Amino acid sequence: MKLFSCQSCGQVLFFENTHCERCGHRLGYCTETGRLLALEPNADDNGWLAVGIDAQAPTRFLCTNAEYDVCNWLVPEGSSDALCMACRYNHVIPDLNKEGNQELWRSLEQAKHRLFYSLLLLNLPIPTRAENPTGGLVFSFPEDPENGEEKVMTGHDEGEITIALREADDAEREKMRVEMGEHYRTLLGHFRHEVGHFYWNILVRDAGHEDACRAMFGDHTQDYGAALQQHYENGPPAGWEEHYVSSYATTHPWEDFAETWAHYLHIVDTLQTAVSFGVAVSPTVAQDGSLSQSFNFDAYGAASFDELLVAWPPLTLAVNALNRSMGQPDLYPFVITPSITEKLRFVHDLVHGLPLPPVISAPQ
Structure with missing residues (x-):
């Protein structure tokens, strides 16, 4: 995630900020430019005008969900939609008449907007339900039924992503x-x-x-329900850490792919944050320089996964050590083995439209 600065006063800004703490300007994230803009009200049409170097820009409008303090994005220029690029994908939101639900929704939206930030930077397709009625992307945030029936399950079904509302409750999660x-x-x-x-x-x-994905992650046609049941009954196989980024990834090739995909986004976005802060790691005890790394590249636009792979370990070692100094568990409790590296590389190549590893057919 990038750092931003106020065009009015130069104050450092963060992605979720809605107002500049120094000069008080309203802020709005512009998806077209990838910038957090300082805004002034336009009395003529109830919209907003960007200040500073963007003073000549046309009137812009905040997403309707800004009314609930759950969104700080601007509606794309020229759009007739009242919702921003991220909020227009919502299908089910929490009942805001219930106490506490607005705060839970805000947490969900902050995470979802960070997701969309990444999807947009990676230029990934984001088809809506209008564009693809049977597989377009939508989000639902239902709460568990009050009558004691089975709880809502977080998951994905042909484009509909369901995140149970209780996941936004820190204690429950x-x-x-x-x-x-x-x-x-x-x-x-x-x-x-x-x-x-x-x-x-x-x-x-x-x-x-x-076929290429099957060669890397395994046969996805195996029974998913049976695989899930076996995982919860027996746990992951011995030695799973060598080939899987998490124990849940061992459940089924679909879950292995999704866990690897999520991990790739963790890596890319965290590295961009390190670049934004000008982080450099150079521990003096590592005299061979093996842990020295400066972060000054475009993590989202990296042409080769090797560029990310070289930078990642020194950063994770540093943040883990910082966490331990604060009495906290490791922020990054993972080990990237050669097998996991190739899976992450597969996701990188898939995201960037690069050639995938050739599928080698077994001899007849």
């Missing part, structure tokens, strides 16, 4: 994380994982890459 023995469970992680299933449909199935 942490409880589930511990009960399920997960090292890592976050709202943003859910969004990145579930959209991985969506892009398996778009970039693998519909693009004719199933």
Whole structure:
């Protein structure tokens, strides 16, 4: 994630900011330019005008969901939609008449907007339901039924991504994380994982890459329900860490792909953050320079996965050490083995439209 600056006063701004803390200007994220703009009201049409170097830009409008303090994005220029690029994909939102639901929705939207930030930078297709009625992307955030029936399950089904509302409750999510023995469970992680299933449909199935994906992740035609049941009954196989980025990835090739996809987005966005902060890692005890790394490249636009792979370990070692110094568990409790590296490289190549590994047929 990039850092931003106020065009009016130069104050450092963060992605979720709605107002500049120094000069008080309203802020709006512009998807066309990838910038957080300082705004002034235009009394003529109830819209907003960008200030500073963008003073000649046309009147812009905040997303309707800004009214609920859950969105700080601008409606794209020339759009007749009242919702921004991210909010227009919503299908089911929480009941805002219930106390606390607006705060939970805000947490969901912050994670979803970060997801869309990445999808837009990667120039990935984002078909709507209007464009693809049977597989376009939509999001639903339902809450569990009050009558004690089975809880809402987070998941993906032909373009519809469901994130259970309780996942936005930090205490509930942490409880589930511990009960399920997960090292890592976050709202943003859910969004990145579930959209991985969506892009398996778009970039693998519909693009004719199933054989290449099968060669890398395994046979996705195996019974998913049976695989899921076996995973929850027996857990991951011994030695799974060598080939899978998480224990859940061992469940089924679809889950392996989605977990790897999510992990790739974690890497790219975190590296962009390091670049934005001008981070440099150069521990003096590593005299051979093996852990020295400066971050000054475009992580989202990296032509080769090797560029990301070289930069990633020094950064994760540093942030883990910082967390331990604060008495916190490792921020990055993962090990990228050669096998996992090739899976991440596959996702990178798929995202950037690069040639995938050749499929080698078994001898007859």
